Amino acid sequence: MKTPIQTALEQYLQKDLSRTHMPGHKGAAFDLLAPVLPYDLTEVQGTDSLYQAEEAIAECERQYSQLYGSKGTLLSAGGSTLCIQTMLALAFLPGNELIAGRNLHVSAVNAMALLDLRPHWVYPRQNPDGIGSTLAPEDIERALVQHPNAKGVYLTSPDYFGVLSDVSAISSLCRSRNIPLLVDNAHGAHLPFLAPPCHPITQGASLCCDSLHKTMPVITGGALLHIGEEKYLPHAKQTMSMFGSTSPSYLIMLSIDRALDYIHTQCRQDLAQTARRTASLKALAQQKGFFVPGPPHLCDPTRLTLGFASVGYTGEQFGQHLRSHGIEPEYLSSVGCVLLMSSFLREQDWARVSQMLQNIHPKPSLSQGPPAPLPVAQSGITLREAIFSHSQLLPVKQCENKICACVKSPCPPGIPIVMPGERIEKNLIKTLKQYRISFLNVVK
C-alpha cells in the first residue's frame, strides 16, 4: 500500500455516505473544483486524524520516515512555517538562548518571538552580489564558544539561492556538545532523491523541515517535519497541534500521499534528468558571463540561480528579458534571479530558458563583488518584547537609537540588517539607506 491516505479517502467515497459533516461544500458545490472537491474531507471515521494519527495518516508518515531516514516524520498541511514553530517548541524552553544563522526565514523569527527564544546571530559568508551564502562551521563554533549557554543551533540550508552549508560538520559540533541542531531545509525536500543523496537528517540534524510543495509535486502548504532523535517523538504531535489548524486540508495531505507513489516510481529518474539539463543551462549561463553559485556539490542541481549584474543587466532589464521570452521567475532582484527547474516543466519551457540565455548580449559588468559585511546590530530588548510592543512607522533618518520592531531584509542577500529588539545605531542607518530602505517600524 503506497498511498494510504488516497486509499482511505477512496474507501470513504465508495460508501456513498451522506456528508452531514464539514466542509460545507459537501464535495459537490463548485464545477471548477469538481474532480478534487469530493476528496476534500475532514477528520471522520475512516479518514484518520492528523494530530492523533493511527491509520492512513500514520502509515503515510511511517513511509516518509523510512524514505528520509528519520526516527519519525510528521505531515504538515501548514507548510514549513508550522514545522518550524513545532521544532523550535520541541527543542527549546521559553527564555533559552540559541545560535542561529542570520539568513533565516521570517517564519523562524516570528516563531522565536512567540516562544520567547534569545538567538545569538551568526552572519553567513556571502557570494558575489549576495547571490547565496553559507554558514561556516568555524563561525558556528566560535559563536558556541562565545555563548556557552546556547541550548542548540538553528540553520537554513539550502538557502533561497540553492546554496548548501556543511550540515554534517555543524551537526558534529552540536553532537560533541550534546545540543540539538535544527535545520530549515524548506527548499531541499527533493535532495535525498538525487545522486549523491543529501539531507540534513542523514547528515545528523536533530530536527528538520522540508516544504514538499516548493520542489516536489505537492499542493501549496504540504510539508514534512523530520525527527532525528527519539526523545522528540512523544511530544511532537501535541506540540504541532498547538500551532496548526484543527482542520488540516485533506487535499494537501492527499497530494503528499500521492507524492509517495511518485517517489517510489519516477522521482529519481526525473530528478536526475532535471539535474543534467539544468547543468547544461548553468554551463551556458557561465559561458555568457552570468554568476552561477558553486561548487556544484554544494548547490541544488535543479535550481538555476543567475547573477546577471556581471553581464551588465539591471533587475528591470533582466525582468523584461525573461518576460519577453515568456518566463516568470521564482525570484528576481536588482542583481539576480532564481528559476526552479523541474521535469514537470514542458519541453517548450526548457527551450525558452535556453533561448533566453542564448539571446543575452553581455554588456560591461555592473557586479560589485561580495557585499560589505553587514554591521552587527546590538540587542536592546528581546525579540518577543519588540515584536509584541506598540510600534510606529518612522522614516529611517528619524530612527537613530530607537529599537527596531520588525525584520528588515534586503533582497538579496536576504540577511536582515536589523531584527526586532535591536538598537538602530548610526552605522545601521547608513546601511539601511544603502539598501534603499526608507521606513522602519520601531518600538514606541
Ligand SMILES: Cc1ncc(COP(=O)(O)O)c(C=O)c1O
Ligand atoms: C527558507 C524558508 N524557510 C521556511 C519557509 C516557510 O515555508 P512555507 O511557505 O512552506 O511555510 C520559506 C518560505 O518561502 C523559506 O523560504
